[in-house]
Amino acid sequence: PQNVVIVGSGQAGYQAAASLRENGFQGPVTIVGDEPGLPYQRPPLSKAYLTGKTDEEGLLLRARPFFDDRGIDVLAPERAARIERAERRLVLGSGLSLPYGHLVLATGARNRPLAVPGADLDGVLYLRTRADADRLRAQMSEARRIVVIGAGFIGLEFAAVAAARGVEVTVLEAASRPMSRALSLPMSDFFREAHEAAGLRLVFGAVVTRIEGRGGRAVAVETAAGEMYPCDLVLVGIGVMPNAELAAEAGLAIGNGIVVDAHLLTADPAISAIGDCAAYPSPHAGGRASRLESVQNAVDQARAVAARLTGSPAPYAAVPWFWSDQGSLKLQIAGLAVPHEETIIRGDPASGAFSVFCYEGERLLGVESVNRPADHMIARRLLAAGLGVTREEAADPGLDLKARAS
Ligand code: FAD
Structure with a gap:
């Protein structure tokens, strides 16, 4: 051109x-x-x-x-x-x-807008742009109680930052577990426990129906179950x-x-x-x-x-990968792991560092790792080379995956 x-x-x-x-x-x-x-x-x-x-x-x-x-x-x-x-x-x-x-x-x-009464009140914020972040940063310093709507990556990253500052944070999520659209069940469970241990309150099956205001500002979030969650700031993170x-x-x-x-x-x-x-x-x-x-x-x-x-066309085939930092937890995902049929855990979740290998039939779809960056890098190489790892191999702590990928 x-x-x-x-x-x-x-x-x-x-x-x-x-x-x-x-x-x-x-x-x-x-x-x-x-x-x-x-x-x-x-x-x-x-x-x-x-x-x-x-x-x-x-x-x-x-x-x-x-x-x-x-x-x-x-x-x-x-x-x-x-x-x-x-x-x-x-x-x-x-x-x-x-x-x-x-x-x-x-x-x-x-941002996908929250479509409930009260969503346009002051103190109901989103996080996509630098302008959003500036607003959030300014209002966050005053906040004592924050409600986060949506336990996705952005909601949880924000919640972890706010909780680390000593703010009381409640995360309301309509689904039954965190990051359910993107993570396997075992990894999702691990993050739920870790966030709870760090002081976050997570409520699942919580469908937000209304935000209550006073003087034009959000003061509470109501769910379909009739619960009220008082707050002085709301972050909406329900996808894009x-x-x-x-x-x-x-x-x-x-x-x-x-x-x-x-x-x-x-x-x-x-x-x-x-x-x-x-x-x-x-x-x-x-x-x-x-x-x-x-x-x-x-x-x-x-x-x-x-x-x-510039003259070098090729079908796009790069291995997808992703990261999310939530408090001290570093999540990394290689491949498109969801949906899958079966998961194999490598390492010990109780140690705070492990990986989940996700399979469909015999095919390795992707690998989720927390605080195990070496697994993540190896998984990217394996997936790029189209190399498989059997479930037995993935579960075998003695197997040198690195050698396998090279
Ligand atoms: P964008 O970054 O959205 O850029 C598109 C731009 O186009 C925007 O500026 C938009 O305003 C502009 N635009 C749209 N329409 C028009 C128009 N008609 N005319 C002119 N301009 C227009 N990804 C990770 O891998 N790891 C992470 O840890 C991670 N953390 C994130 C944290 C936050 C808070 C957010 C919001 C995203 C995060 N992401 C993360 C996702 C990642 O940032 C996005 O996938 C990436 O920015 C996508 O880039 P993009 O250029 O496609 O879109």
Whole structure:
């Protein structure tokens, strides 16, 4: 292509631009992002940024000279409003119109709003953007009692940070266990016990029906069981929705995200989609349309598209991996482990460091590790090489997995 326009200045959008230049792409590269400032990382928003261990500068993926030196234009804050596919033009909210040779949609995802009365009260917050984190940080310092709605990764990471500061934290979760959509039962159980031991109160089967306010501010959360949970701050972490409207309005197919093929291309050969917004057929999920929400996925998909645009096309097949830091617990996941038929535990959960190997039939789907980074790295290598480990081998503490993977 003559030039590349990228919508979204998140992890995926930044990486697509950086990789295009790394691969020697000479044409103009423009990133259009609706958040102010330069591309930044989200993971610290629920970790080091929340605790003040890193600042706004430390969040940035790269400082200004990186973009200037490489001739990467960052238009921000600026919203992409419409794609005119026939003319290969992106129309911005400001009215500006950008012609594109290739368009990369890296629009990410946004918080799923809590749809109950009182959800719009002051003190009901979300955590996706730096602006969200700034609000949360400011209000958190005053809070004595916090209710977190949703025991997913973000809810629990936040809850662990708040509890470590001595705040009373209650986590309300509609499902029967934490991180149920992403974790095996044994790993989920381990995290429940560990969080409870660290002082978090976790309530399962808790369907939130209403938030009570006083003077315009949230003071309690009510569940379908009729329980009231008093609080002075509520964090809602009930998942995200892909930002797919721009693509949908341009007539592109949408499933659980912007539908792309194995090369991360939409049905329009001039438009790719990557990262949190894209649903691609993953070979690690038997070809099932998968929309992953992780740094690895955003980075590797961006690299794959940049490689294709600079003459090295290949179907996208990277092994998915993910991490989440919750208090002192470091969770790592290699592969797409859920759903599975069977789990094998390697190591002793009571020691606080173990892995769960997840199987479907004879096939190793993925490995979840807590405080066992070596298992995680080995699992990534095994899955990338398509090497199996039998259940017996996985359970055998004497077996040298590392030797197996090399
Ligand atoms: P995003 O980062 O969402 O970026 C998309 C950007 O596009 C956004 O700035 C959005 O505003 C913008 N945009 C959307 N529509 C338009 C438009 N029409 N015009 C212009 N701009 C637009 N992952 C991990 O692997 N490990 C972790 O520990 C981890 N922790 C996380 C903690 C938090 C608090 C959050 C929120 C996420 C975390 N993640 C983690 C997930 C990870 O950050 C995301 O998967 C990753 O940021 C996805 O990158 P992306 O570029 O696809 O989307």
